[in-house]
Amino acid sequence: MASVLTFAYLRELQKKERTSRKLENLPADFYNTLSEYLARKGMQKDAESARPIIKYIIERREQKVLELAAMSVSADIAPENLLPEEKELFDAAQSLLKAHRDVIGNIFEKKSKPNEKPADKTPEKKDNSEGEEKEHSEEKPVNVQLVVLKDVPSFIAEDLAAHGPWKQEDVVECPSKAAKILVDNGFAKYS
Secondary structure: OOOOOOHHHHHHHHHHHHHOOOOOOOOOOHHHHHHHHHHHHOOOHHHHHHHHHHHHHHHHHHHHHHHHHHHHHHHOOOOOOOOHHHHHHHHHHHHHHHHHHHHHHHHHHHHHHHHHHHHHOOOOHHHHHHHHHHHHHHHOOOEEEEEEOOOEOOEEOOOOOEEOOEOOOOEEEEEHHHHHHHHHOOOEEEO
16 A cells, blocks of 8 residues: 555545545555655655645545444444444444434433323322332433543433533543443443
């Protein structure tokens, strides 16, 4: 790849990434090769001219990966041409989106529950109210304290509140389901 990676190649890749909705097929070590290219070129004119092109390629691919994650949650679409670093982003974004959609799905369930409760009333009112109290206490998310390992963008958790953005090494609290997703995907650890 190193012999192929030239300024002209980067310009061509930039054009392809800009005009195509799909990720271009690149070698697995592409990001390492980019780093080596910049280190080898140092402060030469090629390197300085290549930096904005490289930045565009990376950001455009990130955008495509996030779009793929959103589509895969709805349609179970398998992504193509993901580099290893992008696969990590894809998996984390997909997990957060699934959790977010679970929360949003609960909005519709909560809306229908109040309509059901009047029909469920029986002469045993005391027992019913105790059951309702238990049900409400289970619905309330429990907050968990985390230490952030990687920067986390803001997101909506199961408590329907915005959380984040958080920086590496922040100590934060968030609802348990969101905390589990963050920990499972290496963004945080339990404190």
